[in-house]
Amino acid sequence: MRRATTFALAAGAALLTRRALRRRIAASPLWPMPALEEPVSGRGARRSTITLKLTVTERTEPAEGVVRLRLEALDGSELPSWEPGAHLDLVLPSGLVRQYSLCGDPADRASYTVATRLIEDGRGGSREVHEQLQEAVELSVRGPRNRFPLVAGTSYVFVAGGIGITPILPMLTAVEASGADWRLLYGGRSRATMPFLDEIEKLGGRVTVVPEDECGLPDLASFLTNSPSGAAVYCCGPDPLMDAVTAALGPGRTPHLERFAPGAAPAGAAFEVELRRSGRTLAVPADKSLLAAVREELPGVSYSCEQGFCGTCQQRVLEGEIDHRDELLTDAERDNSMLICVSRCLGKKLVLDL
Structure with missing residues (x-):
């Protein structure tokens, strides 16, 4: 070598x-x-539910295939503080939510800086950033939070x-x-x-x-x-x-x-999920996510990243033992809720407040 x-x-x-x-x-x-x-990735990570309205004030390309964005508040106000290692959840124009590390100066309260590489065979988030997030584009941002x-x-x-x-x-x-x-x-x-x-x-x-x-x-x-x-x-x-x-x-x-994405989760067993408010009980096969099974019955259930990062699909659990596989929830949140895009059931049945 x-x-x-x-x-x-x-x-x-x-x-x-x-x-x-x-x-x-x-x-x-x-x-x-x-x-x-x-x-510990996800567990105990400081989580912010703040949603900010920001605008792209500068766009540069620090390397081939990489875009760097400077984001500022629409009204020029001071932004929430952050510490090294923190990231933002960008709500893209399509509604996709993607996470990008803050790579600027924590002492700069006037702006946030993020950068992303174009992933040609990815799920579309990086391409949307590269093609649509031009200067003066406005978008919603959640965070910052730090895992x-x-x-x-x-x-x-x-x-x-x-x-x-x-x-x-x-x-x-x-x-x-x-x-x-x-x-x-x-x-x-x-x-x-x-x-x-x-x-x-x-x-x-x-x-x-x-x-x-x-x-x-x-x-x-x-x-x-x-x-x-x-x-x-x-x-x-x-x-x-x-x-x-x-x-x-x-x-x-x-x-x-x-x-960049959660590690591969071990395969899970099949189980049932009861949607208590809807009065329905569904079978969740071993090769299907709980989110996919639920959305077949309730297509309006919100989701975004499908990787256990963003929290959009978080649901309250009324009964059952949860197999948590996310990268986000705190220990307290894990007591009675789950991210249904990645997490599963450790037993035979879960009951969701849906």
């Missing part, structure tokens, strides 16, 4: 000097960094693949300002397809950039082995990358992961 290219640029070439970074973060109400508990929080620590290791750099960017700014030890491995198919590469390179010698067409696949085992043993490890990117990071760390070390 070819050696990864490591950039060690002079401090004067950085986007912000360390002194400037510290001044910038110190002025933010988010600093000092709160001592957060270890995040990928940055824990307090003295050392960090970041691994990002392609568009997976987006939630990592604000984290780098925060840990650099805190004086913590950190290093980053940033990989992608080619330099041209890697968004924010110029900004990343200017952060200095703790950055390892691995364009696959130049260097092959990154040597994750070597990179992680040479990292501090107690460092918090953060990874965002395609599933194979995150699986490889988890395997390379070995037993006893668990990385913080931000997935």
